[in-house]
Amino acid sequence: MRLRRSPDRYDRVGVAAAETAEVTAGVYLPPDSRAAAFFDLDNTLLRGASLFYLARGLYEREFFRTSDIVRFGYQQTRFLFGAEDPEHMDEARNAALMFIAGRSVAELSDIGEEIFDERMAGKIWPGTQAIARMHIDQGQRVWLVTAAPAEIATIIAQKLGLTGALGTVAEHLDGYYTGRLVGDLLHGEAKAAAVRSLAAREGLDLGRCSAYSDSANDIPLLSLVGHPCAVNPDRRLRAHARRHGWRVRDYRGRRRNTTLGVAAVAGAAVGSVVGVSVARRR
Numbered sequence: 014m015r016l017r018r019s020p021d022r023y024d025r026v027g028v029a030a031a032e033t034a035e036v037t038a039g040v041y042l043p044p045d046s047r048a049a050a051f052f053d054l055d056n057t058l059l060r061g062a063s064l065f066y067l068a069r070g071l072y073e074r075e076f077f078r079t080s081d082i083v084r085f086g087y088q089q090t091r092f093l094f095g096a097e098d099p100e101h102m103d104e105a106r107n108a109a110l111m112f113i114a115g116r117s118v119a120e121l122s123d124i125g126e127e128i129f130d131e132r133m134a135g136k137i138w139p140g141t142q143a144i145a146r147m148h149i150d151q152g153q154r155v156w157l158v159t160a161a162p163a164e165i166a167t168i169i170a171q172k173l174g175l176t177g178a179l180g181t182v183a184e185h186l187d188g189y190y191t192g193r194l195v196g197d198l199l200h201g202e203a204k205a206a207a208v209r210s211l212a213a214r215e216g217l218d219l220g221r222c223s224a225y226s227d228s229a230n231d232i233p234l235l236s237l238v239g240h241p242c243a244v245n246p247d248r249r250l251r252a253h254a255r256r257h258g259w260r261v262r263d264y265r266g267r268r269r270n271t272t273l274g275v276a277a278v279a280g281a282a283v284g285s286v287v288g289v290s291v292a293r294r295r
Contacts, residue, residue: 047218049176050148051208051234052141053226054159054166057244060136063161063169070128076116114192118164118185125168133169140264141225141244145175148223154215158208158224158234160200179207205233225262229253 055062113121148155157178159166166180182195199207212219223240224231229249235241243254243261254261 045152047216048151048221048223049154049156049212049215049217050145050223050225051156051158051238052145052175052224053204053228053231053234053244054157054161054169056227057225058138058141058145058157058173059133059169060138063133063159063165066132066136067125067128067161067165070124070132074124113162113183113190115189117189119188121162121190122164122168125165126172129168129172134172137173138245138264140262142173144225144242144244144262145173149174156208156211158199158204160198179204179211201230202233204231205237208234208237226250235259 052058055064145155154176156176157166157170157180159178159180161169161180163178163180163182166178170176170178179199181197181199184191184193184195197203208224209219211217212222219237220239222238223242224235224238225242225244226235227243227245227250228247232250232253235243241254241257241259243250243259245263245265246254246261251261253259
């Protein structure tokens, strides 16, 4: 079931994300200043779910229990591969906030860098990274646009030499997370709203911009730009891309349907938890 579009709600989320976005690479206005490229993160630039890798790293640092990460992995799987059901969206949002409430922004940033180096750096899709580098070499700005926390998205952008990141904005007070969001998850229509807001701020011509994603949930974002591209697409996005003549890039070893994708992620989540738990007991 698709959520009905609520322009005010999505615009608020998008503006919050755009206002917190900071340039992480370069200080000079690039030569192609009216064009940019926007990349989804999970399964587009990164194999798997960034939030799960973050949760694994925090679990290993004893931020929470085994039962918490099992529940978190299950909820993130439903969020990434399921329909935009309001109940699932709420569960994903609450799970994403579970592990940062009461923690300091500086602490999460420091640990986030460690976790990227340990768990994410080796899972970047080389093909998608090469596309991002191509845009940079053409003098264009390159932004991540993801439902992951803005601080983690910014770390990944810095590590990959990208311009910056748009991510879900978690509220913090006096340097500590409150456990609430500013608006909602940066997902679906909210991503498109964030890019529109950023484009207005940066003086971008969206008709000259490019966007890349694996998920049909990002069709609003992909439809916003002049050069959309489906990367490792799910079945719905692949069909939509074919109907509309969009580019398709698939860097997986073989095409997997949505059911296989869910099984793989869910299996990895449960298997990882069991493996870590056994190792810790030993």
